[in-house]
Amino acid sequence: MLIGLLLIALASISWGTTGATMTLLMRDGAVGPLLVGWVRLAVAAVCLVLGVALTHRFAPHRAVMSRLRTGDDRLGTSVSYALLGLAMAAYQVCYFRAVTLTGVAVTALVAICSAPLMIALLAALLLRERLTAMVRASLAVAVVGTALLVVGPCSLGQVSGHSWVGALLALGAGVSYAVYAVVAKRILARVAPLSVAAITFTLAAIFLAPALLGERAPFATLSQAWPLLLYLGVGPTAAAYALFTAGLRRVPATAAGITSLLEPLTATVLGVVAFGESLGTLGVAGALLLLFSFGLLVVGGRPLIS
Numbered sequence: 001m002l003i004g005l006l007l008i009a010l011a012s013i014s015w016g017t018t019g020a021t022m023t024l025l026m027r028d029g030a031v032g033p034l035l036v037g038w039v040r041l042a043v044a045a046v047c048l049v050l051g052v053a054l055t056h057r058f059a060p061h062r063a064v065m066s067r068l069r070t071g072d073d074r075l076g077t078s079v080s081y082a083l084l085g086l087a088m089a090a091y092q093v094c095y096f097r098a099v100t101l102t103g104v105a106v107t108a109l110v111a112i113c114s115a116p117l118m119i120a121l122l123a124a125l126l127l128r129e130r131l132t133a134m135v136r137a138s139l140a141v142a143v144v145g146t147a148l149l150v151v152g153p154c155s156l157g158q159v160s161g162h163s164w165v166g167a168l169l170a171l172g173a174g175v176s177y178a179v180y181a182v183v184a185k186r187i188l189a190r191v192a193p194l195s196v197a198a199i200t201f202t203l204a205a206i207f208l209a210p211a212l213l214g215e216r217a218p219f220a221t222l223s224q225a226w227p228l229l230l231y232l233g234v235g236p237t238a239a240a241y242a243l244f245t246a247g248l249r250r251v252p253a254t255a256a257g258i259t260s261l262l263e264p265l266t267a268t269v270l271g272v273v274a275f276g277e278s279l280g281t282l283g284v285a286g287a288l289l290l291l292f293s294f295g296l297l298v299v300g301g302r303p304l305i306s
Contacts, residue, residue, distance in 0.1 A: 004250025005298060007243045008259040014240035016266020020274060021232050025225055033099065036232070037092035038212055041205040043233020048198035048242065055194060080187045084196070085203025087180040092208055094173035101166030109150045110167055112264055113143050114174030115181075116257035122182040123253040131254060138296035142258045145289025148282045149268055178257070184245060185253040193245035201241070258297050265290050 025031055098107040120139060123129040131139075184196055248256050265287055272279050279287070 002298065004247040005255065005259055007247030008251065008256050009262055009294075011240040011244040011247065012260045012262035013266045014236045014243070015260070015263040017270060018232065018236045019267045020270045021228055021236070025228050025232075031225060033096040034092065035212060036229070037096055038205060038208050039229050040232045040237045041088070041092070041201050041208060043230060044237035044241065045198065045201040045205050047234055047238035048194065048201055051238075051242070052194050052198045077187060077191065080183050081199050081203060083183045084180055084187075084200040085207050087176045087183070088200055088204035089207035091173050091176040091180070092204075093211055094169045094176060098166040098169035098173060102170065106167060107170040107173070108264060109147060110170035111173040111177070112150070112261065113146050114171055115177045116143060116254070116261060118175055118178030119181050119257035120254045122178055123185070126182055127185060127253060129252045129254055134296055134299070135254060135258075138293045139254065139258055141289050141296065142261045142293035145286045145293060146261050146264055148286030149264055149290060150286070151282060181248065181256060182253050185248050185256070188245065188249040193249055194242055197238075197241045197245045201237070255297055258293065261290055262294065 022033065022036060025036055095107060095111055098111070116139060120129075120131065124131070180200070184200070187196055244256070244260075247259075251259075268279060268283060268287065
């Protein structure tokens with residue numbers, strides 16, 4: 001119920017610090033975004049696996065065995081895990097490559113705004129989630145608010161000649177996140193949230209590793225950047241996705257997608273406070289719409305929440 005929304009909100013706020021951390025990591029250009037993306041996955045995987053190992057002894061034997069009843073269940077779970085790992089790895093590739101082609105503003109606009117819409121569509125088709133009028137209104141207001149928040153301080157006209165390729169990649173990032181959210185929601189009915197997160201990030205780090213063949217960074221640079229890399233892997237990744245999966249177990253995937261839009265709001269506030277960025281009139285309007293949409297979700301989405 002409300003606890004699930006609060007857990008996802010906390011995760012989204014934590015995700016909102018990722019942009020500022022990435023800015024600090026890449027300000028000298030020595031560390032590529034794809035390498036940073038892989039490191040965050042790898043660090044998160046280690047933390048989550050350790051978390052599962054520490055808590056596994058307390059898991060009731062009966063609950064563990066109930067998840068392994070038949071071969072079909074095991075096969076379906078394995079396929080779901082593979083989809084989760086691929087979706088998370090694909091998100092890193094699509095999003096970071098899109099940023100290099102179209103810039104942060106267009107990438108964030110397409111990826112972040114498309115994700116909750118894709119989640120709502122996939123959840124309706126695969127999870128048979130029913131959207132109330134209030135939740136549909138919350139979704140619409142949230143997407144409009146996010147769009148205003150992203151474009152408010154930026155100029156969307158300043159993109160490269162490969163903008164259409166970048167836009168497709170950004171859309172691919174949104175679809176990847178939507179697939180992750182919907183598949184995770186489905187598997188959480190029979191698997192503990194921490195286990196889902198641990199396996200997802202372990203597989204994602206493995207799947208993404210081949211993409212790093214062309215990535216190089218001086219050892220001195222990586223050694224100096226380790227505090228930020230460690231924070232990125234532990235905080236906005238391991239801890240945040242542990243919270244997200246725990247919250248996703250309690251709320252519909254569509255509600256989770258809407259609540260996750262607190263991420264760009266947090267990132268924007270950090271940009272204004274820490275980096276002196278200008279929010280602009282449209283940005284302020286977008287922030288207010290986002291907060292309003294979250295209020296609509298809390299008030300009107302309760303019939304959907306299990």
